[in-house]
Amino acid sequence: MKKKNVVILGSTGSIGTSALAGLEPERDKYNILALSAAENSELLLFQAKKYRPRYAAILNPEKERQITGIKGVKALSGEQSFSYLASLPEADIILISMAGAAAIKPLLAAVKAGKRIALANKEALVMAGEIVNAEVEKHGAEIIPVDSEHNAMFQAMQGHKTGDVKKLHITASGGPFKDRTRAELKNITVEQALKHPTWKMGRKITIDSATLMNKGLEVIEAHYLFKMPYEKIDVIIHPQSIVHSMVEYIDGSIIAQMSTPDMKLPIMYALAYPDRVKDAVARLDLKKTGKLDFFPVDFKKFPAFSLALDAGKTGGTMPACMNAANEAAVKNFLNRRIKFVKIPYYIEKAMKAHRVARNPDLIEILEADREAREFVENMINAVK
Numbered sequence: 001m002k003k004k005n006v007v008i009l010g011s012t013g014s015i016g017t018s019a020l021a022g023l024e025p026e027r028d029k030y031n032i033l034a035l036s037a038a039e040n041s042e043l044l045l046f047q048a049k050k051y052r053p054r055y056a057a058i059l060n061p062e063k064e065r066q067i068t069g070i071k072g073v074k075a076l077s078g079e080q081s082f083s084y085l086a087s088l089p090e091a092d093i094i095l096i097s098m099a100g101a102a103a104i105k106p107l108l109a110a111v112k113a114g115k116r117i118a119l120a121n122k123e124a125l126v127m128a129g130e131i132v133n134a135e136v137e138k139h140g141a142e143i144i145p146v147d148s149e150h151n152a153m154f155q156a157m158q159g160h161k162t163g164d165v166k167k168l169h170i171t172a173s174g175g176p177f178k179d180r181t182r183a184e185l186k187n188i189t190v191e192q193a194l195k196h197p198t199w200k201m202g203r204k205i206t207i208d209s210a211t212l213m214n215k216g217l218e219v220i221e222a223h224y225l226f227k228m229p230y231e232k233i234d235v236i237i238h239p240q241s242i243v244h245s246m247v248e249y250i251d252g253s254i255i256a257q258m259s260t261p262d263m264k265l266p267i268m269y270a271l272a273y274p275d276r277v278k279d280a281v282a283r284l285d286l287k288k289t290g291k292l293d294f295f296p297v298d299f300k301k302f303p304a305f306s307l308a309l310d311a312g313k314t315g316g317t318m319p320a321c322m323n324a325a326n327e328a329a330v331k332n333f334l335n336r337r338i339k340f341v342k343i344p345y346y347i348e349k350a351m352k353a354h355r356v357a358r359n360p361d362l363i364e365i366l367e368a369d370r371e372a373r374e375f376v377e378n379m380i381n382a383v384k
Contacts, residue, residue: 010038
């Protein structure tokens with residue numbers, strides 16, 4: 001059996017490293033064709049030496065020399081190198097685990113090349129879902145979601161008609177502050193916000209989980225992935241993170257995907273689909289799991305969630321504005337320049353100032369992204 005060539009864009013992040021760990025015992029079936037990173041040249045160098053991909057790319061051109069000199073590995077750099085790797089003719093699967101809006105261009109490059117894409121990035125679909133879907137239909141590409149929630153829904157919809165779906169139920173752990181009062185959130189530290197109760201993730205997505213912005217982004221992502229209207233997508237708090245999402249059908253049936261909370265399962269499912277990898281994660285012992293709790297979202301305590309929903313329903317360039325404002329605000333929180341509760345404040349200000357362009361092209365979307373980042377930075381600098 002011919003090995004499948006895998007490209008991992010974002011190989012040094014939590015998803016990328018989990019993917020490499022999951023592929024380790026499956027090397028007879030998969031070949032690591034290319035790896036890439038934004039800044040972590042040390043880890044990328046280690047990975048390139050270990051897996052000997054044909055290509056290794058770093059975003060920062062100044063760091064390209066740090067990944068050169070490995071026999072059989074061609075070093076690349078710059079933003080354009082990611083799109084190049086995403087469309088390699090010999091690539092069978094493109095795993096996109098890059099963070100933020102930077103994934104848009106590589107995603108579109110992979111789509112236009114008609115690739116199978118294991119997508120572990122929300123922001124690209126949030127910003128440009130209409131464009132991506134149109135290109136998918138045009139070029140016959142395939143997107144399989146890697147996010148645990150969307151992967152769960154994807155699994156629960158196999159063998160069923162989309163028209164028979166009554167509702168998609170996205171579960172949320174609630175983050176580290178689900179039991180805190182609104183008043184207690186005022187003095188949250190960076191360290192507290194980065195302590196997720198269930199998942200080990202990158203810094204940006206961990207903060208998004210703490211504000212529940214992550215769930216807002218996931219609603220928009222689900223809207224485009226499954227072509228579902230917003231009124232058919234719900235979010236429910238499930239602290240145990242055992243049920244990763246549920247699909248409710250018109251006959252009253254609800255199909256849930258359950259497993260231990262480990263990203264290796266959705267990663268390997270997306271890479272191996274329609275097959276499954278044996279023992280991808282530790283088995284779930286339902287007798288030891290105990291009860292499973294479900295609660296509604298507190299919209300007042302987590303305004304970022306509502307802002308994301310408003311942006312998605314508004315459409316046009318508003319999701320790009322919202323997403324960029326969030327990325328800028330989260331960056332400033334992590335840099336200790338603003339308080340935790342100010343993250344949604346700056347998002348809302350940027351959204352109110354934004355003039356929505358309808359049916360935007362990629363240039364207009366990227367311009368909305370740039371303007372929103374600049375708007376938030378200027379506001380924060382003015383206060384400082």
